[in-house]
Amino acid sequence: MGYGTPKLLGRMVTRSAAIAGVVSALFGATPTLAGTYDLTIGETTINVSGTEQTALGINGQVPGPTLRFKEGEELVINVTNTLKEDSSIHWHGLILPYTEDGVPGISFDGIKPGATHTYRFTARQSGTYWYHSHSGLQEQSGVYGSIAIEPKGREPFRYDREYVVVLSDWHDTKPEKILANLKKQSDYYNYNQRTLLSFFDEAGQRGFGAALADRLNWGEMRMTPTDIADISGYTFLVNGKNPEQNWTGLFEPGERVRLRFINAAAMSYFDVRIPGLKMTVVKADGNNVQPVKVDEFRIAVAETYDVIVRPTEDQAYSIVAEPMARTGMARGTLAPREGMAAAVPAGRDRPQLTMADMGHGSMAGMDHSQMGGQMQDMSEPAAEDDQMAGMDHSAMSQDSMAGMDHSAMSQDSMAGMDHSAMNQDSMAGMDHSAMAGKAMPRQDPFYAPGSGLVPRAENGGKFLSYADLKAQKPLYEEREPTREIEIRLTGNMERYFWSINDEKYSEAEPIRLKYGERVRFKFVNETMMSHPMHLHGMWTILDNGNGANNPIKHTVSIAPGTTVLAEVEVDAPGQWAFHCHLMYHMATGMFRKIIVEGGPQTASLE
Numbered sequence: 001m002g003y004g005t006p007k008l009l010g011r012m013v014t015r016s017a018a019i020a021g022v023v024s025a026l027f028g029a030t031p032t033l034a035g036t037y038d039l040t041i042g043e044t045t046i047n048v049s050g051t052e053q054t055a056l057g058i059n060g061q062v063p064g065p066t067l068r069f070k071e072g073e074e075l076v077i078n079v080t081n082t083l084k085e086d087s088s089i090h091w092h093g094l095i096l097p098y099t100e101d102g103v104p105g106i107s108f109d110g111i112k113p114g115a116t117h118t119y120r121f122t123a124r125q126s127g128t129y130w131y132h133s134h135s136g137l138q139e140q141s142g143v144y145g146s147i148a149i150e151p152k153g154r155e156p157f158r159y160d161r162e163y164v165v166v167l168s169d170w171h172d173t174k175p176e177k178i179l180a181n182l183k184k185q186s187d188y189y190n191y192n193q194r195t196l197l198s199f200f201d202e203a204g205q206r207g208f209g210a211a212l213a214d215r216l217n218w219g220e221m222r223m224t225p226t227d228i229a230d231i232s233g234y235t236f237l238v239n240g241k242n243p244e245q246n247w248t249g250l251f252e253p254g255e256r257v258r259l260r261f262i263n264a265a266a267m268s269y270f271d272v273r274i275p276g277l278k279m280t281v282v283k284a285d286g287n288n289v290q291p292v293k294v295d296e297f298r299i300a301v302a303e304t305y306d307v308i309v310r311p312t313e314d315q316a317y318s319i320v321a322e323p324m325a326r327t328g329m330a331r332g333t334l335a336p337r338e339g340m341a342a343a344v345p346a347g348r349d350r351p352q353l354t355m356a357d358m359g360h361g362s363m364a365g366m367d368h369s370q371m372g373g374q375m376q377d378m379s380e381p382a383a384e385d386d387q388m389a390g391m392d393h394s395a396m397s398q399d400s401m402a403g404m405d406h407s408a409m410s411q412d413s414m415a416g417m418d419h420s421a422m423n424q425d426s427m428a429g430m431d432h433s434a435m436a437g438k439a440m441p442r443q444d445p446f447y448a449p450g451s452g453l454v455p456r457a458e459n460g461g462k463f464l465s466y467a468d469l470k471a472q473k474p475l476y477e478e479r480e481p482t483r484e485i486e487i488r489l490t491g492n493m494e495r496y497f498w499s500i501n502d503e504k505y506s507e508a509e510p511i512r513l514k515y516g517e518r519v520r521f522k523f524v525n526e527t528m529m530s531h532p533m534h535l536h537g538m539w540t541i542l543d544n545g546n547g548a549n550n551p552i553k554h555t556v557s558i559a560p561g562t563t564v565l566a567e568v569e570v571d572a573p574g575q576w577a578f579h580c581h582l583m584y585h586m587a588t589g590m591f592r593k594i595i596v597e598g599g600p601q602t603a604s605l606e
């Protein structure tokens with residue numbers, strides 16, 4: 001199948017909408033913008049892995065077309081489902097009435113095979129967002145696309161041209177089969193486990209006992225240190241193209257180029273860099289942030305970041321997006337002319353999870369008293385050493401970690417800590433004496449101390465941290481939350497299901513919020529995986545220590561062994577989805593329905 005026809009991709013003003021504009025003009029109101037868009041979900045053929053595969057696309061393409069709206073525009077979006085099963089489109093990050101949110105079973109009934117569903121809502125915001133199916137596992141098969149909304153006024157940054165950069169992961173195996181495989185054997189796709197051979201290798205270096213003790217610890221937890229991603233075998237894409245197909249964006253030297261990065265992957269976080277160029281981050285999840293210059297950033301599944309780059313040389317630059325587990329690479333190019341390419345750096349080593357990522361010896365908010373024997377094992381020097389595996393030993397001695405009193409860091413002590421104090425300096429305040437005058441490796445407060453997942457840029461460059469995100473212009477006034485709701489992220493790797501507060505979606509009561517209240521969510525990640533938590537319909541104000549300038553996001557990644565606070569102004573009546581955006585985590589139960597009680601238009605709620 002080819003690409004969508006221009007008619008499908010273009011904006012058309014319908015007659016009724018045009019009349020509405022005239023009517024409002026007659027009554028002295030600002031004429032409203034209106035646009036009608038047509039999307040068709042259907043099977044299509046793609047070839048990104050070496051063989052032709054049947055994908056599910058939108059208007060015949062993967063990703064679907066970029067929808068370009070204007071802030072204030074009244075949208076009419078007709079979505080036709082040509083599949084043999086129900087489908088849906090959810091507008092990720094958009095603030096809209098809950099009935100238009102596109103989650104089957106929560107916002108509406110879904111779109112039946114052969115049916116067309118019309119969504120109507122107003123684009124109330126500007127920025128970079130995306131849309132995707134919220135039915136079954138269809139998103140993994142290609143039902144996703146980008147949204148770029150132009151602001152009413154001027155952007156607070158300058159750029160000469162822009163590109164949408166959709167990152168995604170493609171698998172030749174049908175997602176239902178992947179899920180079945182995971183259920184059968186949770187490490188089915190984890191090819192990177194330490195092998196018996198590496199065990200003897202390690203035993204040779206560290207002594208048999210130490211290596212064995214460590215193995216037993218991991219074994220008891222039924223996990224492996226390389227369990228960073230649940231699934232391997234993905235092909236990673238930039239705007240639907242694999243690294244060889246090399247998506248290319250053109251520029252003239254000296255131009256400021258805006259790149260709208262969207263992580264539409266089902267399961268893959270990416271570490272993004274453009275060797276030779278600094279990137280200035282200007283938006284996170286669609287919202288303006290105070291510009292921060294970085295060499296690299298990590299984009300969690302479902303997040304968006306807008307960055308500005310200014311290539312001055314007449315040369316090509318590679319856009320490199322490595323999945324966090326380093327199982328491949330997505331690659332694109334910025335070039336002054338078609339056909340130019342830059343060197344592509346070799347893939348880097350995958351991080352090794354440490355015990356800190358298990359919540360052991362970290363400020364994870366876990367109740368360490370429950371760890372029993374495992375904690376005892378941890379107190380032995382050999383195990384302690386392994387705990388440090390992810391850290392730079394040259395800069396931080398083993399003793400400095402040993403000197404920290406982990407037992408004193410109970411859940412309560414964490415809860416009482418003010419995140420505003422937990423910026424990069426807070427670690428420095430912990431034990432200066434043990435650092436022996438050496439520069440402390442920059443600690444990212446959004447990773448457990450000693451975590452093997454802490455990102456590092458090449459050559460000591462700057463890696464974006466959540467702590468760097470400061471809202472350009474706060475959307476909400478700062479006020480005390482009315483209450484706190486604990487969201488423990490939990491799961492069972494062996495039986496492969498994921499849950500919240502130990503309950504799967506199917507077993508759990510909805511979370512009830514009151515219209516007009518401000519709640520604090522206390523996310524406690526008790527698993528060894530990062531979870532990108534996405535709340536529909538309302539902004540999540542990430543408490544990253546920037547007070548009134550805490551950034552507002554639609555997706556917040558919670559690293560293993562960490563506790564993250566976020567607040568929500570409950571300003572959207574209705575019922576909403578709230579879930580981990582890793583597809584197979586969501587599908588197996590890390591999901592909740594949120595019911596907002598009170599406020600306008602809630603009569604139809606259960």
Ligand SMILES: [Cu+2]
Binds near residue numbers: 498530531532590
């Ligand atoms: Cu998850």
